[in-house]
Amino acid sequence: MAELELPLGADLERAVAAWLAHLRHERGHADKTLEAYDRDVRQFLAFLARDLGHPPCLADLARLDLKIFRGFLASRRRAGTVSRSLARSLSALRQLFRWLEAKDIVENRAILRLAMPKVPHSVPKPLTVAKAAEVVEARGEAELDWVNARDVAVLLLLYGCGLRIAEALSLKTKDAPTDERDVLRVVGKGEKERLVPVLPIVREAIARYRELCPYQLEPDAPMFRGAKGGPLSPRIIQLAMQRLRGELELPATATPHALRHSFATHLLSAGGDLRQIQELLGHASLSTTQAYTEVDRDRLLAVYDAAHPRS
Known part of the structure; x- marks a missing residue:
C-alpha cells in the first residue's frame, strides 16, 4: 500500500491525528474501526496528492469540490472496491470534515452532497x-x-x-x-x-x-x-x-x-x-x-x- 505512505502537509497530519484521537477517547470507537477510518482517509489523501501534484494541506481541503470526491470513489470502484467499503470510506471522510468544521479548522460541505453508495442488504443467517x-x-x-x-x-x-x-x-x-x-x-x-x-x-x-x-x-x-x-x-x-x-x-x-x-x-x-x-x-x-x-x-x-x- 505504497500510496498510503505519501506525505501530508504538517498541519493536515496533525489534524488527522487529532480527529482519530477524538474518535478513540470521546466517541469510544474500537481499534479496528479506527484503523479502517485512518486507512480510508489516507487513501483519499493519497488520491488527492496525485491530483494536486503535492502533499495536501488543510488549505487544499477547503477548496475541494464535489468532482474530486466523485473521482476518488470512481477510482476505488475501478480498483474493485465493493460498495460496502466505499460507503465506509465516504462515512469516514464525512466524519472528518464535520469534525474539522466543528473545530473551526476547515469548512467544506461539498462531500455532504454526495450520495452514499447503495449497499446490498444482508440479513443474519441463524441456525434453527x-x-x-x-x-x-x-x-x-x-x-x-x-x-x-x-x-x-x-x-x-x-x-x-x-x-x-x-x-x-x-x-x-x-x-x-x-x-x-x-x-x-x-x-x-x-x-x-x-x-x-x-x-x-x-x-x-x-x-x-x-x-x-x-x-x-x-x-x-x-x-x-x-x-x-x-x-x-x-x-x-x-x-x-x-x-x-x-x-x-x-x-x-x-x-x-x-x-x-x-x-x-x-x-x-x-x-x-x-x-x-x-x-x-x-x-x-x-x-x-x-x-x-x-x-x-x-x-x-x-x-x-x-x-x-x-x-
Whole structure:
C-alpha cells in the first residue's frame, strides 16, 4: 500500500491525528474501526496528492469540490472496491470534515452532497433451534477431555449469552459466572459495558472446563486457554465449528458468529422485546438489532394477525 505512505502537509497530519484521537477517547470507537477510518482517509489523501501534484494541506481541503470526491470513489470502484467499503470510506471522510468544521479548522460541505453508495442488504443467517442445540451438545467427550469442555463452554457463551467470539475469549477468570453470580459483565465494542444473564447450562459448562483445565487460571488472565496454555485463539473455535459443519451437515453459514445471530433470533421468536435484545447484544443502535425482525418475519406476522383488531 505504497500510496498510503505519501506525505501530508504538517498541519493536515496533525489534524488527522487529532480527529482519530477524538474518535478513540470521546466517541469510544474500537481499534479496528479506527484503523479502517485512518486507512480510508489516507487513501483519499493519497488520491488527492496525485491530483494536486503535492502533499495536501488543510488549505487544499477547503477548496475541494464535489468532482474530486466523485473521482476518488470512481477510482476505488475501478480498483474493485465493493460498495460496502466505499460507503465506509465516504462515512469516514464525512466524519472528518464535520469534525474539522466543528473545530473551526476547515469548512467544506461539498462531500455532504454526495450520495452514499447503495449497499446490498444482508440479513443474519441463524441456525434453527434444533441445529443450534446439536452444536452445543455435539462435543460428547466434554465430561473427560478439557479441550472439548473448553469448546463447549465457548460455544455456549456465544449461543446462550449472545457474546461475540472476541468477548467470550477475553473473559477473565475472576469474571466467570458462578452459582452465586449468574450475570456476566461484558466489555464490547467501543469499550461499552453490559450485563448479560447466564443460564445454568452455561455456568455448568464453564465450571466443568475450569475443573478439567490442566493450567493454572490466574484471576486476571484470560480464562480460556489454548493447547499450550496461552490465550485461546478465535481461529481454534472457528476450526471447531468447521468440523461440526461436516459432522452435523450444517450450512456453510454456520460460523461462531451465527450462534450469536441464533441467540437473538430465537429470543425474538420466543417473544423477546427488541430493545432488551439490543441491550443483551450490546448494539449501539436499535437499527442494527432490527435486522433480526426480517429473519423472523413469519413470527412477527403471526403476532400481528393474532393481536391486531382488524386482522
